[in-house]
Amino acid sequence: MARGEFVYNGRGIWCSYKRTTLVVCLINIVVVLYAIHNLYNSLYMYPYIDSQTTFKYTPDQIRKMEESIQIRKASEPKELIKLVKQLKKDFLREDKVVELPQHSKQKLIDEILVQLRGLDAGANATQKREAVERWRKEKLKQAKRLVRGKTLNTTILPEDAGIIARALSSDWAHLSEEMGLWIPLEVINKEHDDKPEGEEEFDSRILPGRQLPPECHAEIHTDYGGAAVRWGLTHPKESAYECCMACLNQAKDAKPGAIKCNIWVYCPSETGCYSPDIYEHKNQECWLKYDEKPKLSFKDRYSESYRNAHPNAPLIVPWVSGVVSV
Structure with a gap:
C-alpha cells in the first residue's frame, strides 16, 4: 500500500490512507448518532414538556x-x-302514510255517515264529534283484534285489518282530511255589556267565529246550486257565520228588482273544496247564490259513479251551505 509522509518539526510522521479513512468514518458515526439523539428528544421530550406547561387555568377562570x-x-x-x-x-x-284500499275507505265513510244520521236532529257539533270518536275507537279495537287472529262479526276484512288499524290511529287525521270529513267546532260566546254610557252601539252583525244562528239553516257536507250573486273566488270570509251574514245583508240591502241572495255556500276545509268546474276552490270561499227553487248539487258524499267520472272528487262533500228566507 502506498504511504504518505508528513514532516513536523523536522520529524517525519507516517500515516496510511486506511488509518485516515477509519478516523473519518468514526467521526461521521458520532455525528449521525448525535443527530438521532436530538431528533428523538424533539419528538418525545418536547410534547411531554408542553403538556405539562400549557392550558393551566386558575380556579376563578374555571368557575367563569x-x-x-x-x-x-x-x-x-x-x-x-x-x-x-x-x-x-x-x-x-307523513312519509310513511299507507294508502287505504278504496273499498275499505268506502265502507268506513258509509259507517261514519250512518253514525251521524243516527243522531237527533238537534245534535250539536260536540255530540257529532263524540259520535265519530266512539265509532273510531270501537272500529280500531275490532281491527286490532283481527290482527291478533281473533274471529269477529265485523265489516273489516282480515287482510285489511292491519292497514285499517293504522289508518284509524296514527293516520286518522290524514284519513279524515282525505275523506273530506269536517265537523265545525262549537263556539260559545259570552256577551259582556261593558259599553260606556252614552256610547253608540257598534255594528255586531258580523263577528268572526260566532255560532251560526237558526236563520242560516246551515247544512254541513252540502253544496247547493244556483246563479251566482257574488263570485266566491274573490269573496273570502273568515267563517261560515260571516258568509251567511253576507247573504242576509245582500238580500236586505238589494235594490228593488235586483237579485237577492237566498243561498250561501262556504268552503271550511283548509285543503280547499271540490267542485266539478275548471276552478281550484280554496279555503274560506264564500259563494252567494239565488235560485227560485233551491236544488241540492251534492249532499253528504259524492257517489261512486260520480267519482269514477271525476277521479279528483273526495268521498265526502266538503262544502257547508244554507238556504235562507228573503
Missing part, C-alpha cells in the same frame, strides 16, 4: 367558564328545539 356554559344552556330555545323534533317526527310519519 362553568358559569358561561350554564348561561348558554339556559338561553337555548328549548321549546323551539322540541317543536322542530316533533315536526321531524310528523314529517317522517
Whole structure:
C-alpha cells in the first residue's frame, strides 16, 4: 500500500490512507448518532414538556367558564328545539302514510255517515264529534283484534285489518282530511255589556267565529246550486257565520228588482273544496247564490259513479251551505 509522509518539526510522521479513512468514518458515526439523539428528544421530550406547561387555568377562570356554559344552556330555545323534533317526527310519519284500499275507505265513510244520521236532529257539533270518536275507537279495537287472529262479526276484512288499524290511529287525521270529513267546532260566546254610557252601539252583525244562528239553516257536507250573486273566488270570509251574514245583508240591502241572495255556500276545509268546474276552490270561499227553487248539487258524499267520472272528487262533500228566507 502506498504511504504518505508528513514532516513536523523536522520529524517525519507516517500515516496510511486506511488509518485516515477509519478516523473519518468514526467521526461521521458520532455525528449521525448525535443527530438521532436530538431528533428523538424533539419528538418525545418536547410534547411531554408542553403538556405539562400549557392550558393551566386558575380556579376563578374555571368557575367563569362553568358559569358561561350554564348561561348558554339556559338561553337555548328549548321549546323551539322540541317543536322542530316533533315536526321531524310528523314529517317522517307523513312519509310513511299507507294508502287505504278504496273499498275499505268506502265502507268506513258509509259507517261514519250512518253514525251521524243516527243522531237527533238537534245534535250539536260536540255530540257529532263524540259520535265519530266512539265509532273510531270501537272500529280500531275490532281491527286490532283481527290482527291478533281473533274471529269477529265485523265489516273489516282480515287482510285489511292491519292497514285499517293504522289508518284509524296514527293516520286518522290524514284519513279524515282525505275523506273530506269536517265537523265545525262549537263556539260559545259570552256577551259582556261593558259599553260606556252614552256610547253608540257598534255594528255586531258580523263577528268572526260566532255560532251560526237558526236563520242560516246551515247544512254541513252540502253544496247547493244556483246563479251566482257574488263570485266566491274573490269573496273570502273568515267563517261560515260571516258568509251567511253576507247573504242576509245582500238580500236586505238589494235594490228593488235586483237579485237577492237566498243561498250561501262556504268552503271550511283548509285543503280547499271540490267542485266539478275548471276552478281550484280554496279555503274560506264564500259563494252567494239565488235560485227560485233551491236544488241540492251534492249532499253528504259524492257517489261512486260520480267519482269514477271525476277521479279528483273526495268521498265526502266538503262544502257547508244554507238556504235562507228573503
